[in-house]
Amino acid sequence: MPRPAVNVAARAARSAGNIILRYMNRIEGLSIVEKQRMDFASEVDRLAEAEIVKELRRAYPTHAILAEESGAIGKGPLVWVIDPLDGTHNYLRGIPHFSVSIALLEKGEPVYGVVFDPLRDELFTASKGDGAYLNDRRIRVSKRDGLPGALLGTGYPYRARNHLESQLAMTQALLADAEDIRRMGSAALDLAYVAAGRLDGYFEPGLQPWDMAAGALLVREAGGVYGDFAGREGLPANGNIIAANHKIAAAMTQVIGAHATPRLLQA
Numbered sequence: 001m002p003r004p005a006v007n008v009a010a011r012a013a014r015s016a017g018n019i020i021l022r023y024m025n026r027i028e029g030l031s032i033v034e035k036q037r038m039d040f041a042s043e044v045d046r047l048a049e050a051e052i053v054k055e056l057r058r059a060y061p062t063h064a065i066l067a068e069e070s071g072a073i074g075k076g077p078l079v080w081v082i083d084p085l086d087g088t089h090n091y092l093r094g095i096p097h098f099s100v101s102i103a104l105l106e107k108g109e110p111v112y113g114v115v116f117d118p119l120r121d122e123l124f125t126a127s128k129g130d131g132a133y134l135n136d137r138r139i140r141v142s143k144r145d146g147l148p149g150a151l152l153g154t155g156y157p158y159r160a161r162n163h164l165e166s167q168l169a170m171t172q173a174l175l176a177d178a179e180d181i182r183r184m185g186s187a188a189l190d191l192a193y194v195a196a197g198r199l200d201g202y203f204e205p206g207l208q209p210w211d212m213a214a215g216a217l218l219v220r221e222a223g224g225v226y227g228d229f230a231g232r233e234g235l236p237a238n239g240n241i242i243a244a245n246h247k248i249a250a251a252m253t254q255v256i257g258a259h260a261t262p263r264l265l266q267a
Helices: 004-022 024-029 043-059 088-093 158-174 187-195 209-221 246-259
Strands: 032-036 039-042 064-067 071-073 078-086 099-106 109-117 122-127 132-134 151-154 180-182 201-204 225-227 241-244
Touching: 004 024, 004 043, 004 078, 004 099, 004 109, 004 122, 043 064, 043 078, 043 099, 064 209, 078 088, 078 187, 078 209, 099 187, 099 209, 109 187, 109 209, 122 187, 122 209, 132 209, 151 158, 151 187, 158 246, 187 201, 187 209, 187 241, 201 246, 209 225, 209 241, 225 246, 241 246
Parallel strands: 064 078, 151 180, 151 201
Antiparallel strands: 032 039, 064 071, 078 099, 099 109, 109 122, 122 132, 201 241, 225 241
16 A cells, blocks of 8 residues: 555545534534543534545545544455544544544554644544654654653543542552643544654553554554553454553553453453
């Protein structure tokens, strides 16, 4: 697959971003559904996703798609995973931290990724083996060599509240050394911030592929590593992700592994 795949994804992300911004001043009138407890989607999510799917299928009609709102379309080794509005809760409350996330998986691993922040016009892109970029400027993960003084990110997922006690224990243990922990509400954008060195590391249980695939690739191509809570590298099938530079990821894995339930450590 040539690098133009990233350009296609970037164009799709920008088109979705235009829809997201267009509706920002009309949030009160949006149609909103509760997909499951505390997990909401708006008509903006659906409109943005339809725009992304249209762009991707125009360029790659034989590729499969896995989208947050519409589910799976087609099958095959090449699958586009899409989160049209990562941070819907923030968006609906007027909190300016949300993003569009698009990644291409080849046999389950991300090879191209785009995370777009339409409010700041920040486009994060990555291609396997070709580095990570913010608006065409090369980015790198933090050079910090351990948890002391680190600024970490996390999320408390709506679908995984059964792990809350364990996650709070992890948070308390990490804060014994880390400077602080941010919970900002868009996993894709937070992972992009790790890739850009704005955050030193990120962890969260219970994510879906569309939440983390593009951001995880950004981290790896920026010189970092990602894996699950047990330290297995690669996109975690269980959705429990740690991402950082190699030294901080190892330190986070040690602390998190000591406070995770056996279920959180399963592959």
